[in-house]
Amino acid sequence: MARRKLFLCVAWVILLAYTVGYGLVLVGPLSPRVSLGESEKLGVALFLTLCLAGLVLPVVSAVQGLHRYLCAALAVSSAAILASAAVPPLVLGSFDAGLTLLGIASAALYGALCASLRVGVRLPSWSPIEVATVSVFSALTAVLTGVVGAAFPSPTGGYTDIGDAGIFIAALLFGPKVGCAVGVIGPLIADLLLGYPRWFVSVLAHGVEGVIAGLGRSRGLPARAALLALAGLFMASTYFVVNVYIKGYGPAVVSFVRDLFGQAVVSLVISLVVCSAVEKALPSLSRWR
Numbered sequence: 001m002a003r004r005k006l007f008l009c010v011a012w013v014i015l016l017a018y019t020v021g022y023g024l025v026l027v028g029p030l031s032p033r034v035s036l037g038e039s040e041k042l043g044v045a046l047f048l049t050l051c052l053a054g055l056v057l058p059v060v061s062a063v064q065g066l067h068r069y070l071c072a073a074l075a076v077s078s079a080a081i082l083a084s085a086a087v088p089p090l091v092l093g094s095f096d097a098g099l100t101l102l103g104i105a106s107a108a109l110y111g112a113l114c115a116s117l118r119v120g121v122r123l124p125s126w127s128p129i130e131v132a133t134v135s136v137f138s139a140l141t142a143v144l145t146g147v148v149g150a151a152f153p154s155p156t157g158g159y160t161d162i163g164d165a166g167i168f169i170a171a172l173l174f175g176p177k178v179g180c181a182v183g184v185i186g187p188l189i190a191d192l193l194l195g196y197p198r199w200f201v202s203v204l205a206h207g208v209e210g211v212i213a214g215l216g217r218s219r220g221l222p223a224r225a226a227l228l229a230l231a232g233l234f235m236a237s238t239y240f241v242v243n244v245y246i247k248g249y250g251p252a253v254v255s256f257v258r259d260l261f262g263q264a265v266v267s268l269v270i271s272l273v274v275c276s277a278v279e280k281a282l283p284s285l286s287r288w289r
Contacts, residue, residue, distance in 0.1 A: 141186025232264025
């Protein structure tokens with residue numbers, strides 16, 4: 001077990017070096033003067049999203065209660081890293097052999113760790129009621145995101161919305177699995193309808209946000225508030241990392257403040273109030289979720 005943890009840490013550090021190093025190769029020194037075309041922004045954002053998935057998923061799966069998904073997280077992370085290595089030469093016309101080898105090495109270590117677990121890639125099973133719940137809350141999240149987002153576009157790109165409230169409520173009432181699914185599906189629908197070009201960033205940012213928020217199910221108010229704050233911070237930080245590379249520090253900081261305080265914090269307050277009311281009105285909810 002100790003050796004696996006050591007290999008996982010080594011793979012994670014190698015992946016971090018690969019992500020930062022290749023990011024600098026693709027955009028040059030980071031500053032508010034970064035200027036990329038739309039196609040270049042899409043390529044850099046896709047590269048970073050795939051790398052961030054590889055960095056984040058194994059860490060999230062190590063949380064108590066999510067250990068059974070570690071093998072799946074390692075397998076998905078390994079595939080994401082290999083896919084990221086193809087983005088610079090195929091999409092952006094850039095290639096660095098040394099950094100590419102770093103990425104392949106981290107992917108290989110993740111794959112070897114996945115194979116060493118010998119438990120198989122376990123994916124969540126879904127009951128009919130969970131499918132219905134995800135459908136309803138994904139639709140609610142898409143509406144909260146799309147309608148409010150269309151009314152409040154951001155001068156730095158993107159939009160401000162309260163779609164996180166739908167994710168938080170679903171996660172607190174039904175747990176990380178439902179929270180993750182709603183976080184992936186709801187914002188994705190809204191992004192596609194509103195024409196947000198970097199929709200794939202939302203899949204990671206809000207999917208993991210739903211997982212973290214779902215850890216607050218059946219917990220007291222202080223723990224729920226802390227986990228929702230952490231979930232919102234992760235979401236805002238994911239967009240921040242991508243925005244630093246494609247927009248520069250200045251616009252990235254503005255977007256971060258908007259995402260965290262204008263979006264996540266407002267959604268946090270709404271979610272805590274709504275969940276408290278729902279649980280009081282429907283005490284039998286805990287018996288079947």
